[in-house]
Amino acid sequence: TKFVYDFTEGNKDLKDLLGGKGANLAEMTNLGLPVPPGFTITTEACKVYLESGAEPPALRDEVSAHLDALERKMGKKLGQADNPLLVSVRSGAKFSMPGMMDTVLNIGLSDASVAGLAAQAGDERFAWDSYRRLVQMFGKTVLGVDGDLFEEALEEAKRAKGVATDVDLDADDLEKLVERFKGIVAKEAGREFPQDPREQMDLAIRAVFDSWNGERARLYRRQERIPHDLGTAVNVCSMVFGNLGPDSGTGVAFTRDPASGQQGVYGDYLANAQGEDVVAGIRNTVPLSELERIDKTSYDQLMEIMETLENHYRDLCDIEFTIERGKLWMLQTRVGKRTAAAAFRIATQLADQGLIDDAEALRRVNGAQLAQLMFPRFDENMIGDGGAERIGKGIAASPGAAVGRAVFDSATAVKRAQEGEKVILVRRETNPDDLDGMIAAEGILTSRGGKTSHAAVVARGMGKTCVCGAEELEVDTKRRRLTAPGGVVISEGDVISIDGSTGKVYRGEVPVVPSPVVEYFEGRIRADEDADELVRAVDRIMTHADRIRRLAVRANADNAEDAARARRFGAQGIGLCRTEHMFLGERRELVERLILAETDDEREAALDALLPFQKGDFVELFEAMDGLPVTVRLLDPPLHEFLPDLTELSVRVALADARGERDENDLRLLQAVRRLHEQNPMLGLRGVRLGLVVPGLFTMQVRAIAEAAADRRAAGGDPRVEIMIPLVGTVQELECVREEAEKVVAEIERARGVELELAIGTMIELPRAAVTAGQIAECADFFSFGTNDLTQTTWGFSRDDVEASFFTTYLEKGIFGVSPFETIDKEGVGALVRTAAEAGRATRPDIKLGVCGEHGGDPESVHFFHEVGLDYVSCSPFRIPVARLEAGRAAA
Ligand code: PEP
Numbered sequence: 105t106k107f108v109y110d111f112t113e114g115n116k117d118l119k120d121l122l123g124g125k126g127a128n129l130a131e132m133t134n135l136g137l138p139v140p141p142g143f144t145i146t147t148e149a150c151k152v153y154l155e156s157g158a159e160p161p162a163l164r165d166e167v168s169a170h171l172d173a174l175e176r177k178m179g180k181k182l183g184q185a186d187n188p189l190l191v192s193v194r195s196g197a198k199f200s201m202p203g204m205m206d207t208v209l210n211i212g213l214s215d216a217s218v219a220g221l222a223a224q225a226g227d228e229r230f231a232w233d234s235y236r237r238l239v240q241m242f243g244k245t246v247l248g249v250d251g252d253l254f255e256e257a258l259e260e261a262k263r264a265k266g267v268a269t270d271v272d273l274d275a276d277d278l279e280k281l282v283e284r285f286k287g288i289v290a291k292e293a294g295r296e297f298p299q300d301p302r303e304q305m306d307l308a309i310r311a312v313f314d315s316w317n318g319e320r321a322r323l324y325r326r327q328e329r330i331p332h333d334l335g336t337a338v339n340v341c342s343m344v345f346g347n348l349g350p351d352s353g354t355g356v357a358f359t360r361d362p363a364s365g366q367q368g369v370y371g372d373y374l375a376n377a378q379g380e381d382v383v384a385g386i387r388n389t390v391p392l393s394e395l396e397r398i399d400k401t402s403y404d405q406l407m408e409i410m411e412t413l414e415n416h417y418r419d420l421c422d423i424e425f426t427i428e429r430g431k432l433w434m435l436q437t438r439v440g441k442r443t444a445a446a447a448f449r450i451a452t453q454l455a456d457q458g459l460i461d462d463a464e465a466l467r468r469v470n471g472a473q474l475a476q477l478m479f480p481r482f483d484e485n486m487i488g489d490g491g492a493e494r495i496g497k498g499i500a501a502s503p504g505a506a507v508g509r510a511v512f513d514s515a516t517a518v519k520r521a522q523e524g525e526k527v528i529l530v531r532r533e534t535n536p537d538d539l540d541g542m543i544a545a546e547g548i549l550t551s552r553g554g555k556t557s558h559a560a561v562v563a564r565g566m567g568k569t570c571v572c573g574a575e576e577l578e579v580d581t582k583r584r585r586l587t588a589p590g591g592v593v594i595s596e597g598d599v600i601s602i603d604g605s606t607g608k609v610y611r612g613e614v615p616v617v618p619s620p621v622v623e624y625f626e627g628r629i630r631a632d633e634d635a636d637e638l639v640r641a642v643d644r645i646m647t648h649a650d651r652i653r654r655l656a657v658r659a660n661a662d663n664a665e666d667a668a669r670a671r672r673f674g675a676q677g678i679g680l681c682r683t684e685h686m687f688l689g690e691r692r693e694l695v696e697r698l699i700l701a702e703t704d705d706e707r708e709a710a711l712d713a714l715l716p717f718q719k720g721d722f723v724e725l726f727e728a729m730d731g732l733p734v735t736v737r738l739l740d741p742p743l744h745e746f747l748p749d750l751t752e753l754s755v756r757v758a759l760a761d762a763r764g765e766r767d768e769n770d771l772r773l774l775q776a777v778r779r780l781h782e783q784n785p786m787l788g789l790r791g792v793r794l795g796l797v798v799p800g801l802f803t804m805q806v807r808a809i810a811e812a813a814a815d816r817r818a819a820g821g822d823p824r825v826e827i828m829i830p831l832v833g834t835v836q837e838l839e840c841v842r843e844e845a846e847k848v849v850a851e852i853e854r855a856r857g858v859e860l861e862l863a864i865g866t867m868i869e870l871p872r873a874a875v876t877a878g879q880i881a882e883c884a885d886f887f888s889f890g891t892n893d894l895t896q897t898t899w900g901f902s903r904d905d906v907e908a909s910f911f912t913t914y915l916e917k918g919i920f921g922v923s924p925f926e927t928i929d930k931e932g933v934g935a936l937v938r939t940a941a942e943a944g945r946a947t948r949p950d951i952k953l954g955v956c957g958e959h960g961g962d963p964e965s966v967h968f969f970h971e972v973g974l975d976y977v978s979c980s981p982f983r984i985p986v987a988r989l990e991a992g993r994a995a996a
């Protein structure tokens with residue numbers, strides 16, 4: 105195998121092998137854009153290293169050959185004393201990963217070559233500053249020295265000289281600082297800073313490999329569901345310098361606004377600086393448009409390149425560039441991250457421009473982004489004048505409205521969030537160490553850094569609300585407080601509200617209002633030419649998704665109100681009405697009577713009392729979903745769920761006893777609770793078992809359903825009812841229930857003189873049901889996969905307990921990347937779904953197949969259900985647009 109590729113040898117489709125950065129550097133090189141020459145070491149080499157603990161033996165020679173070629177091209181040798189070639193070593197995985205080692209610049213500098221660089225650049229200060237940066241970056245990222253030690257030494261040097269910024273340190277100061285830094289390295293790393301340039305390079309390459317398995321990188325991959333075995337590539341690139349004076353600089357640019365999607369000139373520029381200064385948000389940048397004034401030639405060239413890139417990639421590109429003494433160099437490009445709103449706008453704009461078609465536009469957005477757009481926003485009316493007070497404004501870095509208690513470090517954020525509090529992480533700037541805190545927080549607020557600072561980039565990636573660079577706010581992490589202009593102080597634990605769409609920061613809690621996208625789905629806003637561009641974009645993409653998707657989308661809804669909302673959101677029926685939800689509230693007493701009944705008469709009376717309530721609910725539900733299928737599931741949970749808690753009731757009875765005030769009813773209740781108590785209620789008397797054991801229960805429900813359907817018919821309606829039996833494990837259970845149900849239905853049809861055409865089917869939520877689905881289909885008009893219980897019973901995980909107990913450990917150990925209750929476990933639970941679907945269809949080719957577990961609204965799972973060939977997914981009303989979109993994407 106070939107482990108090293110020159111930039112001229114790769115292309116953008118080789119991301120698996122060359123990583124995103126390497127593939128795109130190659131693509132730009134081959135487009136004829138000004139990329140500093142270099143080469144990429146493949147992810148394959150990294151994988152060998154990670155598996156065997158050593159670089160592949162051939163790597164060293166290959167690197168030597170490519171380095172030779174680079175040296176010939178550049179006319180100088182790596183670290184050569186009088187005329188050194190310097191290189192950067194950068195990590196670059198297939199997916200961009202902020203948790204990984206990023207870059208070591210200026211490799212090749214040493215005590216021997218620093219004078220050579222000074223001569224080359226004609227600038228001694230510059231040479232020492234570059235060397236200082238190398239020792240610092242190398243010490244921190246390659247040798248693992250605490251970065252604060254260097255920062256402190258730098259601060260001290262400035263203080264000793266009485267200056268504010270490092271620009272005011274001269275060559276002598278920096279030379280001394282290099283000595284200091286080397287001392288720190290020697291002390292902390294237990295070895296001297298390496299003077300041999302090739303050793304520097306080899307160690308840096310190895311450090312990039314190692315960083316793939318760094319703690320933060322692993323955390324990030326889990327969070328983003330990136331596989332752990334991809335490995336990273338390493339890019340070795342000849343250095344160009346943005347810090348060679350006022351005619352040099354560095355910046356980032358976007359071909360469109362990553363926040364809004366608007367076309368225009370977006371980006372930040374920092375004169376006389378090296379690339380990492382911008383990304384780290386350390387010094388304040390100027391808007392990219394200023395570059396036109398500073399260096400018109402480079403600006404014009406950059407604009408031209410941006411257009412080339414956008415047309416070539418047919419998407420928003422983000423770019424890192426450097427200007428070295430008036431010469432523009434491209435250091436990186438990639439298809440840029442963007443906010444959810446920008447994703448929809450850009451996809452439709454590109455479709456309008458004819459650069460992509462509608463199917464491609466649909467593939468360019470996703471359900472997670474749509475879900476984000478459905479988040480509420482702050483209520484403007486509740487701000488000021490007695491409402492929440494605005495205390496500052498920063499850059500709108502990642503949209504959304506977040507309210508929470510201010511915390512000033514990552515650990516506190518994690519701790520408080522675990523205790524169930526909502527927190528806002530407030531930092532001066534963030535770095536990869538803040539990752540867990542960012543995950544735990546509702547939102548992130550920083551006082552420094554621009555749209556491309558770490559906080560902004562990472563928050564956008566996570567879909568978290570973020571305001572950055574709120575400079576008027578003074579963040580004091582040591583004293584855990586924030587001071588706003590006018591002396592307003594926010595201490596740890598005080599509530600603040602941040603608006604990631606406007607950048608505004610408020611003291612106190614601002615109430616939130618619904619998003620325009622929700623208003624659109626609700627039908628309160630029309631997608632006509634007056635509508636917001638975002639609403640029109642969503643409308644256009646959703647229309648295409650609906651046109652091409654094969655999966656129907658239904659709702660899980662138990663009452664007319666939810667059903668109506670679901671219908672407005674595009675639901676094509678109800679896939680699950682959980683009738684137990686109709687037994688709660690005031691009716692609980694009636695259920696108690698049923699449970700406590702000691703004679704047939706008492707039980708029948710209790711059932712008769714329940715019947716009209718059930719029927720009334722169904723009439724409303726069928727009306728709300730008139731003309732569309734409604735799947736009503738018969739009672740599922742164990743009966744004791746309707747009774748008081750055993751401990752509470754025991755205490756009540758004991759206290760009453762002690763007072764000599766014995767309550768007969770309580771006593772009977774207590775006996776019933778004891779009688780019905782189960783060690784494993786999830787595996788106990790529930791679902792179809794309950795229907796078989798409690799005489800008359802299911803028939804009462806079937807009667808209520810059939811009568812409600814007959815009423816709707818009489819009223820001119822079009823009820824399409826499906827009766828669903830839960831927790832079936834064998835066809836015999838279903839036969840018993842079906843026979844009785846059919847009798848009741850026939851009786852009502854006779855009495856009312858109608859044909860109701862009720863379908864009767866079953867849930868598949870036990871492994872045995874999935875395995876014997878061929879038999880069960882003999883007796884079922886439809887299957888609905890209850891993937892919540894199917895996951896619970898297939899894994900043997902208690903769905904109510906595991907998330908709080910050992911799942912964190914499982915996730916940390918990477919046993920799975922995401923909870924199987926959230927995203928369908930394709931190989932296990934998914935295989936059962938596939939088997940059962942095939943067996944069901946073999947028995948009954950026209951059997952209808954759906955899913956109504958939580959997975960029905962999960963994007964990745966929706967794709968799986970499409971693939972398996974189900975007819976519909978059913979999910980909570982709010983997730984319906986997401987499911988429609990993903991069903992469309994699955995078919996696109
Ligand atoms: C299921 O088990 O997936 C299901 C939909 O039923 P419930 O969640 O009510 O148990």
Ligand code: MG
Pocket residue numbers: 830869890892893
């Ligand atoms: Mg279930």
